[in-house]
Amino acid sequence: MPKTTSSVANSPNANRPLDSLYARIYARVRRIPPGRVSTYGHIARLVGGCSARQVGYAMAALPEGSRVPWQRVINAKGEISRRRHGNGTDNQRAQLLAEGIHFDFKGRIDLRRYGWLSH
DNA sequence: CCTGTGACGTCCC
DNA sequence: TGGGACGCCACAG
Numbered sequence: 337m338p339k340t341t342s343s344v345a346n347s348p349n350a351n352r353p354l355d356s357l358y359a360r361i362y363a364r365v366r367r368i369p370p371g372r373v374s375t376y377g378h379i380a381r382l383v384g385g386c387s388a389r390q391v392g393y394a395m396a397a398l399p400e401g402s403r404v405p406w407q408r409v410i411n412a413k414g415e416i417s418r419r420r421h422g423n424g425t426d427n428q429r430a431q432l433l434a435e436g437i438h439f440d441f442k443g444r445i446d447l448r449r450y451g452w453l454s455h
Numbered sequence: 456c457c458t459g460t461g462a463c464g465t466c467c468c
Numbered sequence: 469t470g471g472g473a474c475g476c477c478a479c480a481g
Contacts, residue, residue, distance in 0.1 A: 376463055387476060388463040395462050409462080417462040424462075 357386055361394040368408040371435045372452035373445055375412050382455075392417065407431040408452070414444040 360383050368374050376388040376395075383391075395406045396419075407428045411417045416425045416432075429439070437450055447453070 377465095380463085387478090389461070389477065390463095392462040393478065406462085411462080412464060419462055420460080428462090 357383070357390070358394045358397065361386070361391055362398075362404045365395075365404050365406065365409055367455060368405060368452045370405075370408075371437060371450070373408045373410050373432070373437065373447070373450050374452045374455075375410060375447070376417075377412050378453055379409060388412075408435075410445060414447050416443075 364379050364383055376391040379391045380386050380388045395409055398404055398406055416428050437445060439445060
């Protein structure tokens with residue numbers, strides 16, 4: 337067994353997905369219903385043992401066409417977080433609009449209205 | 456091993 | 469209300 341921690345997909349726990357941290361993050365994200373959103377930090381606290389940044393990494397690591405509703409995870413300010421590489425933000429906004437989520441004039445989502453928190 | 460980076464969050468002014 | 473500084477930490481090279 338190699339000492340170094342490899343990537344998620346190649347991790348030694350790959351055949352035990354529910355034991356991997358990323359899988360627990362994904363499981364939590366899957367529970368956000370359509371038309372609602374949660375935040376990176378909130379998911380991190382619910383899962384436990386990880387930071388908001390890691391949740392962002394987990395979302396970035398999702399393969400294209402994943403069943404995980406990553407578009408429902410936004411930042412604590414109610415904004416769609418900007419990718420450094422690529423333009424996935426437009427896609428995310430379009431998907432959320434399609435779910436009936438309203439963006440204010442500054443492009444933000446009202447978490448008091450759409451936030452799926454404490455779940 | 457060391458360093459830079461990033462789909463974040465909290466504080467402070 | 470807004471923007472910058474800083475903390476954070478897994479990953480990749």
